[in-house]
Amino acid sequence: MTQSVDERPASSTGPAPALEVRDGRKSFGAVHALRGVDITVRVGEVTALVGDNGAGKSTMIKCIAGIFPFDSGAVLVNGTKAHIHSPAEASAAGIEVVYQDLALCDNLDIVHNMFLGREMKKGLRLDETAMETKAADVLASLSVRTVRSIRQQVASLSGGQRQTVAIARAVLWNSKIVILDEPTAALGVAQTEQVLQLVRRLADAGLAVLLISHNMNDVFEVADSINVLYLGQTAAQVRTSDSTRAKIIELITSGAASTDEPPLSGRRTDAAATTTNGSNPA
Amino acid sequence: MSTSTLPPSATPSPLAGAVQQPTFTENVQGYVSKLRGGDMGTLPAILAFLILTAVFVVLKPGTFTSFLNIANLFQQGAVVATIGMGLVFVLLLGEIDLSAGFASGVCGAVLAVALTNKQWPLIVALPLSLLTGVVIGLGLGLLVAKVGIPSFIATLAAFLAFQGVVLLIIGNGGNISITNPAVLAIENKNIAPWLGWLIVIAALVIYVGMGLRQWSTRRNNGLLVAPLASLIVKLGLVVVIVLALTFILNQERSLNPLRTSISGIPIVIPVIAVLALGLTFLLNGTAFGRHVYGVGGNAEATRRAGINVARVRITCFVICSTLAACAGIFGASRATSVDPNAGGSNVLLYAVGAAVIGGTSLFGGKGRVVDALIGAAVIAVIDNGMGLLGYSAGVKYVVTGGVLVLAAGVDALSRGRMRGSR
Numbered sequence: 001m002t003q004s005v006d007e008r009p010a011s012s013t014g015p016a017p018a019l020e021v022r023d024g025r026k027s028f029g030a031v032h033a034l035r036g037v038d039i040t041v042r043v044g045e046v047t048a049l050v051g052d053n054g055a056g057k058s059t060m061i062k063c064i065a066g067i068f069p070f071d072s073g074a075v076l077v078n079g080t081k082a083h084i085h086s087p088a089e090a091s092a093a094g095i096e097v098v099y100q101d102l103a104l105c106d107n108l109d110i111v112h113n114m115f116l117g118r119e120m121k122k123g124l125r126l127d128e129t130a131m132e133t134k135a136a137d138v139l140a141s142l143s144v145r146t147v148r149s150i151r152q153q154v155a156s157l158s159g160g161q162r163q164t165v166a167i168a169r170a171v172l173w174n175s176k177i178v179i180l181d182e183p184t185a186a187l188g189v190a191q192t193e194q195v196l197q198l199v200r201r202l203a204d205a206g207l208a209v210l211l212i213s214h215n216m217n218d219v220f221e222v223a224d225s226i227n228v229l230y231l232g233q234t235a236a237q238v239r240t241s242d243s244t245r246a247k248i249i250e251l252i253t254s255g256a257a258s259t260d261e262p263p264l265s266g267r268r269t270d271a272a273a274t275t276t277n278g279s280n281p282a
Numbered sequence: 283m284s285t286s287t288l289p290p291s292a293t294p295s296p297l298a299g300a301v302q303q304p305t306f307t308e309n310v311q312g313y314v315s316k317l318r319g320g321d322m323g324t325l326p327a328i329l330a331f332l333i334l335t336a337v338f339v340v341l342k343p344g345t346f347t348s349f350l351n352i353a354n355l356f357q358q359g360a361v362v363a364t365i366g367m368g369l370v371f372v373l374l375l376g377e378i379d380l381s382a383g384f385a386s387g388v389c390g391a392v393l394a395v396a397l398t399n400k401q402w403p404l405i406v407a408l409p410l411s412l413l414t415g416v417v418i419g420l421g422l423g424l425l426v427a428k429v430g431i432p433s434f435i436a437t438l439a440a441f442l443a444f445q446g447v448v449l450l451i452i453g454n455g456g457n458i459s460i461t462n463p464a465v466l467a468i469e470n471k472n473i474a475p476w477l478g479w480l481i482v483i484a485a486l487v488i489y490v491g492m493g494l495r496q497w498s499t500r501r502n503n504g505l506l507v508a509p510l511a512s513l514i515v516k517l518g519l520v521v522v523i524v525l526a527l528t529f530i531l532n533q534e535r536s537l538n539p540l541r542t543s544i545s546g547i548p549i550v551i552p553v554i555a556v557l558a559l560g561l562t563f564l565l566n567g568t569a570f571g572r573h574v575y576g577v578g579g580n581a582e583a584t585r586r587a588g589i590n591v592a593r594v595r596i597t598c599f600v601i602c603s604t605l606a607a608c609a610g611i612f613g614a615s616r617a618t619s620v621d622p623n624a625g626g627s628n629v630l631l632y633a634v635g636a637a638v639i640g641g642t643s644l645f646g647g648k649g650r651v652v653d654a655l656i657g658a659a660v661i662a663v664i665d666n667g668m669g670l671l672g673y674s675a676g677v678k679y680v681v682t683g684g685v686l687v688l689a690a691g692v693d694a695l696s697r698g699r700m701r702g703s704r
Binding site for chain 2: 104133
């Protein structure tokens with residue numbers, strides 16, 4: 001893997017990216033799910049991770065989140081190599097993931113969901129007042145005003161509100177990097193808009209956001225940078241401002257852009273070989 | 283505790299700063315809409331209790347409300363209520379413990395053997411009996427949480443096995459009598475009326491004080507609180523009910539007061555009250571309690587939150603069986619002996635019924651300790667009232683079964699309604 005994933009000059013004197021993966025590889029038995037992925041996620045930016053079904057998006061974020069580690073390759077957090085082999089280590093490195101199924105307990109209220117597993121205590125007793133105050137502050141800092149009471153059960157919330165609670169839980173802790181897996185997949189138009197605004201605010205507040213999405217509209221609306229996966233390999237990472245929908249869609253479907261991009265012939269054959277040997281990177 | 287990554291907002295938080303406190307009417311309206319949304323809580327059980335009481339008062343005016351019978355109700359309901367409180371923990375997980383009834387029988391038998399056959403002192407026999415409960419719960423919890431046997435099957439097997447264990451301990455057709463005065467006192471002796479008043483008033487002062495303090499702490503921190511009027515209504519109701527019951531129980535209730543005087547709160551009531559308060563604190567005041575609700579609501583989410591789900595499950599089974607041990611001791615005290623049928627027949631089903639009638643969901647994630655107490659009251663009233671009316675055991679079972687189906691139906695329907703209202 002020789003290709004530079006970001007179009008920024010390598011000599012850039014800016015701060016190291018919040019998260020960087022170099023040549024990450026992952027196999028499940030004979031299936032090569034990831035065959036060299038590179039990504040750069042910068043502070044204050046939304047980086048979109050796109051790719052067709054089976055391109056390896058989910059596998060990649062699970063590797064970053066420590067569900068299972070990369071077989072080879074490097075994960076750098078703030079420019080230093082990080083050892084992430086469990087979700088706990090990912091949390092310790094400041095990485096929080098909001099999964100597509102959100103992992104909320106319907107029967108608990110918003111406050112208890114946000115603090116589940118990390119309750120604030122006064123001796124043996126739960127410190128409800130402190131938790132509620134803090135939860136309210138975090139929701140307010142995310143400019144969430146649609147929730148009537150933070151003591152209502154999550155079951156009574158709309159899809160967008162549930163997404164908001166899940167995101168608020170991720171930023172409640174000392175997280176630097178937030179990974180969002182298809183946050184708008186199940187939402188209507190108005191709620192999608194609200195969640196996208198929230199995603200933008202997270203980045204503007206100084207977090208590094210990695211957004212997995214299928215939806216080109218969403219990606220072009222909020223992302224600063226777009227990383228395209230194709231059959232387990234990184235096809236390219238481009239600035240949103242320098243790209244067009246057509247180019248990104250071409251990258252997603254064929255792994256290469258036809259114009260003003262160097263041909264990726266070597267990679268193409270590589271990719272074709274994988275498909276013929278029957279692997280379907282998930 | 284780590285801090286949030288995001289900077290505090292410049293404007294005061296609309297949620298934390300100036301909360302718009304609801305008025306009394308808004309609060310009542312909110313409660314009504316909550317009921318309509320399907321979240322009935324204990325309301326059906328309380329209604330059933332009131333209706334049944336009214337029916338029995340009308341049909342059997344003198345006897346049902348006699349002081350003797352009211353005290354009797356508590357003593358009858360103690361075993362069911364205690365097992366029911368333990369079952370709430372298991373039901374909250376979405377599991378069931380069918381063996382709790384005979385587990386109480388085993389623990390009662392252990393107590394009887396230790397006290398009567400071995401002549402061991404109470405200080406040894408009582409912990410031994412409770413420890414038996416802990417070990418039973420540990421075994422069941424491991425089978426369910428670690429081996430992965432569905433709780434229905436694991437505890438059904440235990441139900442059969444414990445039935446045999448009680449028989450083996452006591453011997454077929456046998457009967458071990460209890461003579462220890464302390465054990466007998468639990469269900470058969472009363473607290474002197476003046477001491478009863480003292481305890482009740484002290485407890486109520488603490489209860490009201492804590493309620494008001496919590497309310498003012500939340501208000502001072504700018505958090506949403508119920509209107510003061512709602513709080514006073516709630517606290518006032520509890521105070522009035524408890525005082526009324528204390529008054530009734532402190533009346534002379536002996537049929538022949540000249541020969542033996544019976545008055546005062548039966549000792550088992552404060553014992554159960556202490557258990558209920560302790561378990562309520564465990565469930566609502568501690569992180570463990572949150573995790574129990576979490577596992578019942580979404581076990582996968584709880585696991586991802588870094589909680590040891592298996593440990594939570596096992597702990598709940600241990601709590602359930604330990605409470606069953608307490609119930610076994612109460613049962614032995616009430617019967618003044620332990621026979622092979624201890625904890626058998628309808629005890630377990632009444633206990634499950636008590637929890638479910640009180641509003642604990644069989645689907646997990648919803649329920650409170652107090653549900654078991656209210657449900658047990660409903661069952662005790664049916665059992666007692668229909669007995670007084672001279673109905674056969676057959677009719678009693680049919681009516682109790684009907685009430686249970688009704689309660690489970692309310693649970694299932696309200697669950698569907700809450701889903702639909704999302």
